[in-house]
Amino acid sequence: MTKPLKVSIWRGGADGDYQSFEVPAKANQTVLDVVTWVQRHADATLAYRFACRVGMCGSCAMMVNGEPRWTCRSHVSSVIRDGQLKLAPLANLPVIRDLTVDMTPFFDKWQRAEARFHPSMTRRDEVPAIKPDTAARKAADAAVECINCGVCYAACDTVRWNSNYLGPAALNRAWTLVNDERDAGTRQRLAAVSGTGGCYNCHSHQSCQAYCPKALNPTRSIAGLKRAGLAAKP
Amino acid sequence: MNARLYYWQRMTAAVMVPLIAVHLVTMIYAIGNGLSAAEILGRTQGSVVWALFYGGFVAAASVHAAIGVRTVIGEWVDVRGKAQDGFAVIFCIVLLGLGGRAGVAVVM
Structure with missing residues (x-):
């Protein structure tokens, strides 16, 4: 069985902190899939944005391991570092809560x-x-x-x-x-x-x-x- | 930075490029041929051409650097508005003074 992913997700506003989750690893998994799994199975209060899931709407961008990415088209396998994902709200914009920013x-x-x-x-x-x-x-x-x-x-x-x-x-x-x-x-x-x-x-x-x-x-x-x-x- | 400052920073850079090249090549050539400082000054003092050359360089460098420093203090230490402009003007005047003093020593 594949080892679960270690995922740190920013919680709260600008003065918040990272919270750790373990997410089942799957083939062809996107970062947005990971965030959605956390909200559906680990913590329903997690705030994040998405809409189209196919790289058209521009809603789901966030910082992934310190770099800005569109998460619906970013495969975990291409962005993971040392088996870990660190997810934060987009830089340079005010944080509303968790992974959502004020645009x-x-x-x-x-x-x-x-x-x-x-x-x-x-x-x-x-x-x-x-x-x-x-x-x-x-x-x-x-x-x-x-x-x-x-x-x-x-x-x-x-x-x-x-x-x-x-x-x-x-x-x-x-x-x-x-x-x-x-x-x-x-x-x-x-x-x-x-x-x-x-x-x-x-x-x-x-x-x-x-x-x-x-x-x-x-x-x-x-x-x-x-x-x-x-x-x-x- | 607005269009006017951008224009002046690029124009002063364009002026400095050939001046720097001539300065470096002349310096290396003069030193390589074993000229002493006194012998070099003997050739530059009283020369209108070298006065214009280094006068132009000092003016261009002072304006160019002041515009750059204005940007740096705005972005790195968040000095904005009149304080930012005032610092840049003072910095330009200081560079003109220091550079002008050095230029005078070389050509007069």
């Missing part, structure tokens, strides 16, 4: 970065044809598959050092919109991401692209914003 600062920064679509037409206008092979569309496509999981935000050193920094996800989204020919908000968006806490704070450590579960490269998007911001306002 409000994360999404507030999307708004601050003007990382939302500014329509340039009305519903009476004809739908424009978007050519997939233009440089702008390729740049947008390369960055557009973000699922808002917060892994990059938790991995970012600059966010940890500067709570005012907008973070990789919001800036990555802003970059897709700068390259969206249907969008009319580039001027105010570049102003928003060029000020205090904006893209120029990025040190290009590239933790965001190292940990992004969708294999995006927010550092490259931020570099694009830096260039576009300087070109707009030398």
Whole structure:
């Protein structure tokens, strides 16, 4: 019989502590499977988030052995160390309880970065044809598959050092919109991401692209914003 | 850091790159040929070219370092706002003073 997994899970708020559990080891087990087993069989009060379980919704991210991961697609076998799993809420965000964090600062920064679509037409206008092979569309496509999981935000050193920094996800989204020919908000968006806490704070450590579960490269998007911001306002 | 500070830090870095290369190569060349400090100063003192060279380097380094230190004190010791800007300005002035003093000794 396979030895059970030794799992430490953060309990409580910011001043909480780790609690140990033993979880049956199974083949092809994900970290989310482990957390779900604990809640269903060991302690029903354990708080955590998940929804789709297939890597689409971005709800289940947490720190696994000190590194941010999407837990529904992280196999235990690929992240376990010395037979142990240490699970904590996502870094750089306020802890609500156990493995759940308050995502409000994360999404507030999307708004601050003007990382939302500014329509340039009305519903009476004809739908424009978007050519997939233009440089702008390729740049947008390369960055557009973000699922808002917060892994990059938790991995970012600059966010940890500067709570005012907008973070990789919001800036990555802003970059897709700068390259969206249907969008009319580039001027105010570049102003928003060029000020205090904006893209120029990025040190290009590239933790965001190292940990992004969708294999995006927010550092490259931020570099694009830096260039576009300087070109707009030398 | 905003766009303006980023621009100035990158521009001063671009200015320093060739100046540092010329400084290092000249220094190694001069020492390698056995010139003494007095002989080197004899060549640099009174030279407008070397005055402009080291004057430009001191100015660029002072601005570049002050912007960097401004970021460091913001991120590592949480000094923000006017205190952060004020420290950077003072740091820049101190570097200009120290560097300028050294430059004057080399060319005057």
